[in-house]
């Protein structure tokens with residue numbers, strides 16, 4: 001095995017009560033110092049079953065401009081569909097290490113699908129307290145089943161994940177329509193400009209083992225998602241934080257709610273009207289935190305830029321138009337866009 005998994009490091013450190021040096025963040029990042037506690041500001045929670053549709057639409061549009069993040073409840077995905085989907089993901093991470101390694105991202109493979117741990121070089125010398133499994137879940141032609149835990153390793157993984165995907169697609173369609181109308185476009189125009197029915201749903205399962213010094217470490221470090229939007233379900237352990245005006249706020253855990261992030265491609269499409277949210281995750285001393293973001297991404301060859309109907313002489317484009325693959329390459333390699 002080339003990379004040491006955080007899950008293994010956590011087991012070794014359990015009795016030491018300390019974390020290895022390369023997980024200790026600099027002071028300006030340490031959650032123990034930088035989190036605003038008892039915050040008055042709260043990320044909006046939106047009821048998708050509210051009889052007042054205008055209110056739902058306005059709340060989503062406002063939250064996307066203001067925070068770039070919100071939670072939705074009564075979204076139509078049954079609680080047991082979410083629980084089963086989460087249970088099979090948890091079962092994967094409970095497999096013996098060598099069985100998980102079968103699904104590891106091959107080091108020479110293009111793309112990011114597979115089981116993995118961020119390499120140090122990607123994080124400027126610091127390590128993040130998290131392992132992950134990435135694989136696509138939609139559309140069917142884009143799926144690589146080699147990265148889905150098979151039935152011998154995790155029974156029902158495929159059924160539970162497909163069931164969740166089916167319901168999630170309904171929520172994605174709904175949100176993209178609302179966001180499109182919020183820009184003054186026809187309801188299908190935002191989706192069409194992002195890749196239409198070729199939009200890729202990329203699942204990531206994050207596994208954050210217990211961390212002896214959670215105030216010094218971070219799970220996923222601060223970033224914006226590259227996606228158009230991201231829909232996420234966490235487990236019950238607090239950890240997600242959003243940044244606003246330079247401060248970090250906890251995103252309250254609400255059972256069965258979906259957390260929605262506006263990602264970079266939606267910010268670009270909207271010419272900056274919607275904000276791609278800066279966020280990060282903290283870890284817990286006793287408990288394992290997990291989360292299941294699904295990134296709704298343009299296909300690799302899709303050109304994305306400010307929508308032509310939103311730019312003119314008075315409103316020049318604030319972002320370049322480029323292929324999603326090129327955007328992703330620049331982001332990974334920290335090349336200015």
Ligand SMILES: O=C(O)CCC(=O)C(=O)O
Nearest residue numbers: 206220234240281291293
């Ligand atoms: O774990 C979470 O709640 C968020 C993770 C995240 O932001 C990511 O994986 O991009």
Ligand SMILES: [Fe+2]
Nearest residue numbers: 223224225279
């Ligand atoms: Fe993220």
